[in-house]
Amino acid sequence: MSVTPERPDPSDPAPLDDPRVSLAAQLQAAARRAGIGQVAPGEVPTAAALLTAIGGVRGLVESIVPGLGFVVVYTITRDVVPSVLIPLVLAVAFVVARAVQRGPVAQALAGVFGIALSAGIALLSGRAENNFVPGLIINAASLLAMLVSIAVRWPLIGVVVGLLTNDGTGWRADRAKRRVLVLATWLWAGLFAARLAAQVPLFLAGDVALLGTLKLVMGVPLYAGLLWVTWLLVRTVYRGRDAADDARGRTS
Template sequence: MTDPTHQPASHPASQPASPPAAATPSTDTVEAVVRAQLAKALGGRRGMAEAAVPTLLFTITWLTASDLDLALTVSIGAALVLLLVRLVQRSTVQFVLNALFGIGIGWYFVHRSAQSGGSEQEQALAYFLPGLLYNGGYAVVLAFTCLIGWPLVGFMVGSITGDPTAWHKDKQVVRLCSRLTWLLVAPCVLRVVIQAPIWLAGNSGSMDPDAAVAALGVLKIALGWPLQLAALGSMIWLLSRNRTPVEPDAAPA
């Protein structure tokens, strides 16, 4: 009776049955689900580039030409060109529209600053305020979801299983999703902690406004996608450590 029980484990011919299941990991593990959803949310390399290029051009134009109108024109023009390319290719315009939305909010803050009599340097500083507010608000919301035990990343799992809250029954899944959500919080907090004092110093006059704009422009690039990719790399590392089964209809044992 001993030999038959050991035969399947040592018989190589019995193993090929498992690879097909592993070849389609999109729904069999929490880790695979989150990886797929993060890739979809970011739009891949192209989506990340489309989100970064307009801001990158605004910063470079301002630093080289010190012309706010020109910087805004170049930034908006680049986003419109990217949008046109997407339309011609009949592909999703979501990420370009996100960039245009961000530029539009930045332009609104610049316009308000100009209406209140702000100098061109103060108007340029106003362009960076929406980013600070966004990162601060985003960090607060994500942290709140973790603190109340409903981490936002968990809903990515729910979108795959078909039940938006079933994942919450498994404490192991909740812990994993909380860690992943905290990793998304970290870059936002770091941006605010580093950039907010410079923005305040530039507006209060304790720091030269031109120097503050230049510093914020450089930091916006340095703390943008490089920092986000570092966070995502940490998430991928964490996701590669375990394989937590997705059980959409299973209650906790």
Template structure:
């Protein structure tokens, strides 16, 4: 089992290992970010809102339509036995935006919660990278079954997570730099259409860069497999110790019996010899 304090060199895996690592990376990214479907589901409610508001100029109708669509998409996820995270992550964001817009009477506020979330996420990506705990590693570590082993035992993956987190942070900051001026000085339709346009492309770019960085990094250390192997080794050792103790107990019981049997055998042999010896005259 690899030491918890020493980096693990996992280079030289060969073409098969590289292909397997790339496939695992793709699957983990799709799991973590909901795949293309998740990207579409986070964009379509906003598209519905801005389209209806552009035509009707009615915040309530546009907000209720967007929220209803988001709930329908979440229910479809549940019917398809998808995870609750993917089913309702978009619903809450749309619900906050819809309620905020209707309460304030300003259609631009439909997008404000999502914009604040993106800005906060950008800051989190950058700050955690500066402190050596890149957020993407914290998110994807459990997905790859490596937990935090990448911090101390796999420096190549730590570097990859850091680069990817910086990419996410800078891309989201650039997105915020475009949207917030529109929120302050533009109108609701301008903000809405630009936000819809900036929904999927930045996400795709971020996921693509993450895939590039992680695909080139050393494969993850499966700490769960290591723990299972350690537990199996401990069970084998315990079974071996139990068998040795049992053998020692048997030996303790058998030793005096064997000694007694040997003494009897010697006595019987002596008696037989005495009977067989010719009488003395």
């Protein structure tokens, strides 16, 4: 007797590179790690949910401290080497602390890789402002991805929300959902565009201290705020549709 294999559960502890894990499950897990799935449509986002979405207090500290270390050290020393190496040491220390406590280290390791890449570019070029090149490239690529997804009528926020709500591609047939999810995708495109508009001139001018400060301000705070707004938008259509479906079910 054959046994039909179960569909992978996004909460399954199996590693994401496990061939049993479907692409949809991988995308769901990645979205949850990014904080996108921490607030469910239909729920009113709370301060606690928002904090969880950005990784909790610990995740917040790990996100901000290395960048803050760069700004402080560079402002004091004007020396590229300690300015880029101290944030790297801090990031590695966070990973070691998580490993010792047997906590999840994948996201922290990704952060170390990003900081190491930025440090390497700055050290090889001898220019502190080149520490921000990877971040600028990521913002440009993210902006392009959002714009392309809107152009081909598959807005990325819609794809993510469809996966997280088990709506699949059903939102594309619902005009209200589609319009809101397109709007949300435009808002994320606006965030990436705003970062580039504010940071690229400072990068070209070589204003490293101000660039580093602006990157911190436009990083986690804006990300968290836009995450909140996105889910407020999403719940307007998902809660409304769920209520309408329930009403139809009661009258049928």
